Amino acid sequence: MSYFHGAHGVTIEGDVTTINAKNYIQHTASSSSNNSIEKLRDHIAAGAMHDSAERSDAPKCHPETRVAVQDEIVSWILHGDDEEEPKKVLWVTGPAGGGKTAIMGSTADTCHKKGLLACGFFFSSFAGTVDRRTKRCFVATLAYQLVQHDAMRDVGERILSRVERNPAIFERQLEVQLDQLLLQPLRESPKAPDSPTWPKIIVIDGLDECEAEQYGDAPLSPQAAALAKEADQAEILHALFKAANDPSFPFRIIIASRPEHVIQSFFTDVASYATRRIFLDEKYNPDADMTLFLESKFAGIRRRYQLPASWPPEEDKQTLVRNASGQFIYVATVMRFIEGLSAPPPQILNQVLRLGGINASNNPFAPLDALYTHILNSSPNPLLAAQWIFLIFSTPFLAPPDNPLSARFIQLFLESSPGEASYVFRGLNSLVSIPPTDDHTSPFSLFHKSLTDFLMDQSRSGSLYVDYLNVRRLYHIRYLQIWKDKAPMQPISSHEKDIFLDKYLELFQAMEGSHFFEQTLLSCDIACPPPQEPPIALHDCARIVQLVSKMSPWLQIHQDGDAQGTSKARLGDSRQAALATS
Template identity: 40%
Template sequence: MKKSSRKKGKAVAGSNISTTYDTSRRDSSSRHYGDNRQYNNHYYGAPMPSPNRHPQNRLEGYVSKGAAHNSLERGIDAPKCHPKTREMVQENILSHIARGKEKVLWLSGPAGAGKSAIMGSIADQCYTERQLAGSFFISKSALSVDRHSKRYIIPTLAFHLLELIPGLRELILASIKRNPSVFDKKLQHQVEILILRPIRELCKTADASEWPRAMLVDGVDECTADEGREYETEYERQESKEANHREVLSALVKLASNPTFSFRIVIASRPENAIEEYFSSLRKGAVARIFLDEMYGPEDDIALYGEAMLTKIGRECGFLRPWYSQVGEALGIEDVPRHLAQQSLGQFIYIATAIRYVQTKSKAPHKLLEQVLNWRSNSNCNAFASLDALYTGILESSPDSALSVKWLRSIPLFRQGDPWLIKFILESSPGQTQYLLGPLVSLVCIVDRRGNPIFHFYHKSLSDFLEDPKRCGTFHITDDDLEGFLAHRHIEILKNKGLQGQVPRKGALDGVLEGVCINLLNHIGHLHKKEYDASHVDWWFSHLRRGLAQHYVKVAYENVHKNCDFLSCGPACELWTECLMRYARQNHWMLPSRERFSGFAVARKPKPKSGKRK
């Protein structure tokens, strides 16, 4: 068996940070930006709760408050079904929650079919009727890791039950106190400790028939691979992701299968292979299924939604007649809403994006609708052809579409998810965010209602489009080019000794610059011209928090040699090495010997990039 090249370093004095040095070359597909700290072998934007804290505080440390159906993070614009649409499928789901034999219902359908909107409407209905026991809306496009990591799902559902069911709070907290390591266990064990065991105890004295009946988990396919791991190939990352899908589903099915658990669990996801295979492996009758196909008449619902929204736009603009008919007649289209419904190929995300684009007011509504109707695909074999044509047309409306796409590809990589930090790093001049992404607000929300940056993708299908070279064509960016772009942005900030775009308010500037300087650790090993001197490296060092500076200097010393050959360093590497060794001497710190990592990756045989099984 091949020995791992990962070596454990000493913890920084006075901190709970355990440093891990990885001397292997790293696949850029495993990179995320925004954090170089490692807590309990998992990378997150903040430390994990201490086992010595009060049980409720520990539980809340693993609760994703933004994943609840009515959370402020999801906002009032969270996907919901338009009135009079998707009525049949909603009725079937609500009927199953009330009277269904199977305790698990799987709602599935292709990308953009409206699963999250249906789940949002079901959650609202159940909440209104006091039948919602808990909900978790998983979202890969959300910048917070707690929205798409499996570690937060069971604790969040337990927290929702704790808030709703009288007498359960004390039992759950007591169970956490008896099992302080519960949050480091597999999900099946978390289910037993956090939910089933307390419910069994409560059922001895309580009447469960009065409890809410519905528990909703949306977007299981968006649950991501394990954090804190290095993946040699994209295949390894995909394997981890699929394993997490199976673990989440297995935990939820175990929960529902227990006789003391009286709730109905509704799970929504795309029909990914791993998810389909898992449900198929269960005994017959264990899970009820609803697939969003033609039986549920999506075209009629999409046409109804399109007509209602186009009429609303006309009313807001003071148009006296169905204005969209004029646009259609000029293009030879008799029924515009029906035409858009046919173009959508059953994907609600198509009509939703088209309507948002017409609502942008960047031009007169007539002109914007005319553009949408002209963005047609000639392909009949691609299920996403119309959506791809729409995305392409909207992206081309940016004054610098190539740079805009680099921004859109970069944003999900900032794992800490601080929108201000993302804005300050990506901007090379004040106002660039609005300049580049302002025309793309039908694809990504860039400010919240208070005027703060947010960078929220309306749908995961945008990322799917941008990551698939066959779909996005000339907009495709390789992982190496993307890493080069991010490295360039950080190096430019270093050369400038400060931000190039909008400068934050005085009280927040130091924290932002510290975040930028920590992020820079990911990029100093990227090949670049040495267009700066020791004073710039000193500027970097001056913005590190004193108690963590030793740790970051060690990480910088390792990373800066990443692309050196066995015998020599480049000019930038030599400069950084000289400065880092000076800091170490001045503070009596030990640095690892250069031989530990320099040239190591060159000397060994590189691993194949293919993700195929052997």
């Protein structure tokens, strides 16, 4: 018999359909929550979550290493309220390469398995999507994870209700976003803040890598970007600190970063009374952890290359540990270099051990600097390799704020001759993660930010020092060459050319304000020869003309065409461009 036999009094109320059939009532799910979660999803940085696919290769603590510091962190999460002076915020800090991200990643995994992790955000200025580089998606990403948490469904529904009521909340200041999307739903929840079923911790990693939010079209100058970066980091800290002091806020917060000036000042001058600190130094015995790491890595290499059990000698491993001076990034980079295919492992290890000018007692960065110098010099063109790395990872030119560029696009953009990218990056796989040649979508990623720090400090990098103005000029030269050729140097299909030019034109705004670019552009003829099918040529030229018209108000452009579809853009001293038949 049908469930609705004898049904009567059918009514529809809002988004919920109620059907009365004797004692049977059916409720269909409301669509408003689905709409709200989609709106929220549109404003998150999915790659910043601790278990995202984007972070699948992120550093984690090697088994049986960094145990002491992880135990201390978990103990604080579980029993911090029992301390004489309880603190709601933990700042984990230390020098570059000390393993902060690995510790935070492993701690987040542990807390997730124990049901302690509420949410997290892993900033990265050099890896993954651009949404991980700024504050834009920070609060929304935290809120989204609370919505997804099984133990916080009531709070999650209230978060979605706030999004439905005010979809523009994501454009407000961080403090307002945090209040509306986290604090207000927590205050309205009938559960007490100390509910035993709720998670207990929020993990924030790499705050020092949060870059300046870009609001205008033109890129910020290096000085303005540095000030804006500090202001954005301070805004995040103040918003989190205000939340931590709210009685309805049930979570502890872990923040990991380098001790940069603005962050150090905040925890010293503003939040010292509410903050506990962990500084990653010799107290946590990093040398023993690095020895375990090296033992495991060398064992794998011995098996792979059928090397004797006596390799390498114990004194060689201890030399590497001493050279590291507490910096895990040193031993990690050494092992990636040895695991490469440039030479037999014993030969590469001997090269590293023979590097001269190393005195870690006077300068803890000296061994790492010597290693970076040695690896970069293994490239056929070390200075160009350094400039490309700096251009890709430390400037805004090849990092559009809303549209990350693939390694394939960057390769086509930078090459002045076909195959140059493979030539320049040869031997650098221990520094840069390079997608396979048949992967046209994945980006380049840098294994550690300390490499760009090295390149920007002339006292450390010497002849490999990268000057910002020279790199910017290199970018302009490549942009103009593609502008003139209407294509990259490497031959590609018409379909890939269309994709490339679309991305290329999005970079035009980075060229504005350049006297060098403007003078060159105003003095050149730009020809658009049609391929076999004239409509494609007209389409290509039209796209360029349309974009230049939009982004350069000093250009007045007129368009005509002939039967052959051959077109030409001429820009003269009068600052006018006429697209006319040739």
